[in-house]
Amino acid sequence: MFREMRRKNQALSSEECMQVLNRATTGVLAVSGDDDYPYAVPLSYVYRNNRIYFHGAKTGHKLDAIVRNEKVSFCVIDQDQIVQEEYTTYFRSVIAFGRARILGEEDKRRALEILTARYSPDIEETERSQAIDKGLKDVCMIELEIEYMSGKESIKLVKQKNNS
Template identity: 30%
Template sequence: MIGELSKKQIIDLMEQQVIGRLGCHAEDETYIVPINYVYRDNAIYAHSGEGKKLTMMRQNPKVCFQVDDIIDTFNWKSALVWGVFEELSGTERQQVMQSLIHRIMPLTNKPSEAPSHAIDQNKLDNLIVYRIRISEGSGRFESHESEQ
């Protein structure tokens, strides 16, 4: 059975996952990149070093974000949301950085090696922390169970 995810199912999927794909578009170029994130209060929170995605989102803050849970070819969930990028600063930036660290650290195999700049304390001050305020979304699933 193929069907649509309810708003609650989309939120549950966004809360359960930690990696999604961010899509941005500027100057006739579309760019899609995987990111670590935290979902809360109808927004995606993430971080980045300076680079292509930040340059593009600053030029055009309208973005999309996709996340999924794929068990196999015929058993999956996927959600796509649209929203607006905004950079964070001050206390809010610090709180989001802590949320990201607490969410990502338990998932690393060797936390002491700091495999991601999200966890590398020496690089935290150079990171841009941002939010994507979600304005709309949709989701689909495929399952052979009687209830999704």
Template identity: 35%
Template structure:
């Protein structure tokens, strides 16, 4: 990371982002050699990323061909308008995590169910989803990303703006918030 002052050094902040960001972006290498990025739901569990998918398709084809992946999540916090006489002073406040690792198609039924449980707890925390019917499990692919490199980055502004950005995150304010 070029600007070390933007690095998130508190692992609890990174884990919180992985636990709360609703969408992650998976980067794979496509069959034609071009990078492919796909948004998806995911869960962070025991130091790994999990997501579900169909048993066939571009994601799994890419992973079977080359398991190296990149995964990204970000939390937009606020947009800061530039001054009328200097629009280049505009900036976006955010937190983000980038992961590099290897994707593995999970075959173990116990790990598959644990991954689905983690996904359901994240996206339907009130419960009510019951056991998974075997016929549905048979149609569902589960992929695990074994993390090899993880880095977090943030831009929260300076001084009072930083304090306000942290307050907005604590309040879980709806986005986007515009600072003038």
């Protein structure tokens, strides 16, 4: 169902893909938007147990598209270093495909707890919990359950890794 990568020697392992998702803080969600135009939106997220969680307003283009078609993709760029003298970039990225769903109240709270812990680790849990309580009714949480994921890095990064 999902295409295999052409340059398999540049593929990241599943573990490396998970490391990228855990390391990065911003990704781009792609959905089937209005009039079948692709709609891609950058957003903050958290990765946990083969799922990606992100938040947003309770209305808007992103939610309308997910309600219409739950199939989405999500891309994270972990490294993008321009190397002028080689006319290339040293890149590493991951793309995940899956189905997105809007979370109900109980699941929404758990996802927000994970998200706030990731982005505000130095703030006490009780303070984070109070912030969640305050904003819970105004926020929408979405869960992307990953069905397929692949990652790729430049051939130069592959060679550097193999030489270490």
